[in-house]
Amino acid sequence: MKRKPTPEFEIIEGRCAGEEVCPLSRVQAGSVVCIKRLATTPEMTDRLRELGLCEEQRIKLLASQPYICQVCNARLAISGKLAEAILVQAAPESLVMTNDQ
Numbered sequence: 001m002k003r004k005p006t007p008e009f010e011i012i013e014g015r016c017a018g019e020e021v022c023p024l025s026r027v028q029a030g031s032v033v034c035i036k037r038l039a040t041t042p043e044m045t046d047r048l049r050e051l052g053l054c055e056e057q058r059i060k061l062l063a064s065q066p067y068i069c070q071v072c073n074a075r076l077a078i079s080g081k082l083a084e085a086i087l088v089q090a091a092p093e094s095l096v097m098t099n100d101q
Contacts, residue, residue: 022026022089025075025083028064029061031090032059032060033058033059033088035088036088038055038085039087044082053071067083
């Protein structure tokens with residue numbers, strides 16, 4: 001059985017370069033990103049959406065190893081495996097989160 005090649009993602013200053021998406025696990029702590037795709041099982045996708053981690057949601061990665069995200073005024077810790085399955089894109093500078101978001 002052939003394995004799919006692992007996609008390469010370019011990270012510049014802690015963010016995904018250009019319009020491309022990259023796994024949350026590759027983003028530098030302190031970065032604000034926008035979730036573009038949840039590459040998880042349907043059951044896990046539903047649960048993540050219930051927790052506020054849904055497509056087009058802006059989140060801030062507070063720490064990595066473990067991954068701690070700020071989403072909807074809450075902090076959520078996720079595993080490295082799950083962080084690999086959440087594909088994100090750098091949030092436009094005009095939409096950067098403040099402490100009350």
